[in-house]
Amino acid sequence: MTPFQYAGASDAADAVRRAEATGARYLGGGTNLVDLMRETIERPAALVDVTGFSREVIEQENSGLRIGAATRNTALAEHPLVRTRYPVLTRAIVAGATAQIRNMATVGGNLLQRTRCTYFYDDDGSRCNKRSPGQGCDALDGFNRGHAILGASKACVAVNPSDMCVALAALDAIIHLESPGGARRLPLTDLHRLPGERPDIETVLAPGELITAIELPALPISMRSGYRKVRDRASYAFALVSVAAALHIEDGHIEDVRLALGGVSHKPWRAWRAEEALRGQPASEAMFRRAADAELSEARPLKDNGFKIELARRTIVAILAQLAGEKR
């Protein structure tokens, strides 16, 4: 690890000020950033600890939720309002990592956790455009069983590893940001970028921009929602494919639907096309399959991950069928 300065911040303004003054990176639970520092992939000269404030989950007047960025993953997953109103979010969080890691990890840090591509992690042994722009990508023709089938580029085929973000993408979550220039809000689905030519730029955030909260709109549909994660062992593995879904059916027809995929792209993948194909249609397996096909029509397999297309299709259909079959 490269030596660095460390300071705690008392509130958001303090954090932003410190970061601007020192060029510091924000430190949440450190479960990702500190690992990357140990591997010398990240070498920040200074860290500002942002876990000392914005740690509450507050119910809004419109009955949505405002989740402080420093809320621990465990606390969020166990929150009674989250469990009852947004079960997909609880399920997604507890499907990730381990209890120990979730106890440390913050919501803000989870949003910005970086890819687990092993070529990205192999600092001095492999080429990676994310680490060293322009260097080349060893994953393209290397081990890429876990890599992207949607929205990848020649420069990068890595995936976003977060489970929580998949649920948030389905739930129309809004990210609250603060920077010296002021505050702004952003739909979560706009936060992460596709890799294009610059996979090193992973989000639309400006340097020093602080995530202060996540807002979940009131979303009745989310009461009937679920998360299904498919992975190589029963626990403690990243998703090969995951699906977050919420479904509202009236008289056998799909009134409304939310669908997002994980493990398939450089960003949490909101399945807009599938949703579009489903709204107003009869709730049938054939329809679910057609919607999944629509979403996956642009999927492109790499050497080792062609199975993900079929796996995603099956998982989408299975979770929608399950939600459709559940009693209200």
Added chain:
Amino acid sequence: MSLREKAKQRLQATAMSMVQKAVALAPDAWVPGGDPDPLIHHRNGLIGAPIPRLDAPEKVTGTARFAAEVPLDGMLYAALVYSTIAKGRLVSLDTSAAEAAPGVALVMTHRNAPRLKPLPTFTSNLRSAAQDSLPVLQDDRIHWNGQPVALVLAETQDQADYAKSLLHPVYEPGHAITRFAEAKAAGLETGAMMGMRFKDEIGDAETVLAACPVTVDEVYSTPRHNHNALELHAVTVVWDGDDLTVHDATQKLAHTAWSLAHAFDLAELQVRVFSPYVGGGFGGKGLWQHQLLAAAAARLAGRPVRLVLSREGVYRIVGGRTLTEQRLAIGARPDGRFKALVHLGTVAMTPHNNMPEPLIMGTRGSYAARALRLEVQAARVDMIANTFMRGPGEAVGTFALESAVDELAVRLGMDPIELRLLNEPEKEPTSGLPFSLREVEKIFRDGAERFGWSRRSQTPGQRRQGEWLIGMGVARGTYPHNRMPGGAARLTVTRDGRATVEFAGQEMGMGTATVHAQVTAERLGLPMTHVIATVGDSTLPGRVMAVASAQTASFGAAIAATHKKLVKELIGLAGNDGPLAGLSPDQVGGLNAGLAKLDDPTRHESYASILSRAGQAELTVEATAPLPLETMHWSMHSHSAMFCEVRVNAVTGEIRVSRILGAFDCGRILNARTAASQFRGAIIMGIGLALMEETQFDERNGRIMNASLAEYHVPVHMDVPDIEVMWTDTPDPHAPMGAHGVGEIGITGTAAAIANAVFNATGKRIRDLPITLDKLL
């Protein structure tokens, strides 16, 4: 391998086969084990008792001190830089920035490293512990991707790690053979190791096979695996003049001492290795470069050094199990009797080691077939030296063999257990030796009963619960009973009726010290509380590695010999005027803290009495075990019947093992608790072998890409179901204590049982491990 080494191998093999023939033909009584160990008939109640490990309190309370925890005054911490190319030269390495970094004592490269003598590999020299024959930081040549090229010493670990990140070696790559296909094309050689040649031909198997009415002829493959013991490899070393003390985590204690002495050109006794606790070995805790590098750096710095590998470091410089490609063919008559058995394996090893994964070992003694063709061939790949890993040979070999037997059963429409039992041989088919113990039918029958095998549907895909398809599978596991030469021990009894048994054994968490305290107490007729077993110091008697499930037998035989000598001396001391007068050592045994006549326990005298009458405070004897010739006189093997139930998700292909039962034929069980733990642990490793373990070796540059426990998958708790184990507890009359080793048998057969269960659940036959969900979609 050099021509000379090859010639040596061939000579060894010839000499070995001559010895084998002579021993095979010798009368039983001439061979160790010809007279059963008297312990087999002992009934003092300790043998088999589920006594908890004596070191458990130390481990649970954190007072057990491991190699990475030994504090030494003035100690420096080391960090290693690993090469990123597989072959070529280190052209330049600017060390100035690292040397100037805070806390750095020195940077060691091939330019300033002390000169070390090359070591023979442990498969070519009985005293060596070395995995390969490469020079350690002696020149600029690179032999594998991950080879250490520099070492940093600093006042703290963090300082060493940081300084290491300032080193940017420049290489000139050479042509490396990292693709298996290229290595195979460059030439294959028949595997041979430690005097054994991995090739058997009896009859014309291919011709017989071709003429058989029912056949299976398939290719099975298994990937590379890495060692992932919980404890990272670590060493703490200090020089005192020319005397070297090493705190190591090793399963090759005395061999490590010899090797370090050899490399530094010292007398063997100038090196002392301590390793009282080892956090898991599995074949991986041997002598790799880090011990030599740490000792060299300590010499250079004139200060003690601690070197703890990072998890990535373990992947870079500790070899694992090699990959295998196996052709397995069985030709049978319509009634199921085997006529021909073909098992041909191709494996990778390196130009600098010799470990042709002996995957045919389990096939040799498993089934009766007139015609056999078995062979292992090796290709040379530029990579870290592959090595032994729990159940080397059998773990992967039985996957092919036992999958094929299952396939044949399907083809014949037979129950796979009946098919196996129908082909039980009467003597070992390849060697013709008689079996010392073989209760294969019993473990299959008892296991089937307990597991509920009769509920299995022979047609695949018949049981389903929601999305989950449920299937059952069975397979047989097998592992040889091994005993190593070099066993020795020291035994002391004191006048207050206590005893100490000492030997250079290694306690890797299996319960070695506990079990030998138990056995010694039983032999002496003392309570467990009065016996101490001391291990983990290279200066203690014996030179036996903890490998091949042989440590218990190897030191057990030494302790038996030592005990015999002790009894003889005690009888001598007891003289002609006590209750033991006139008895020979064979007529007495330990009872109630003394010696008694075996068939007349009233003729008894306590150790206290014997020693005080002789005016001695204590009596110490030392003895060595006889050469392990019994394993050439009988075919000595353990067996298992592995039963397994799996659930396969019909939508996603996810696999969950829901039930496992292992029934074992392993001779007498010395400690029910530690043995069950070995069985279960090995079965869990078998689940990993079947479903997830796989080293991602990038064939483009020979680099291991998943060098971390986040990416290299082993089973987590949720992957491990209830595991039931049972055993026959029938003593092997020819093995010391009647017992076989139990450390490895559990991993053999497990992968095939799981694969067979997956077939029964889904109708899909997966012949390529690991069985990941994508293969079932």
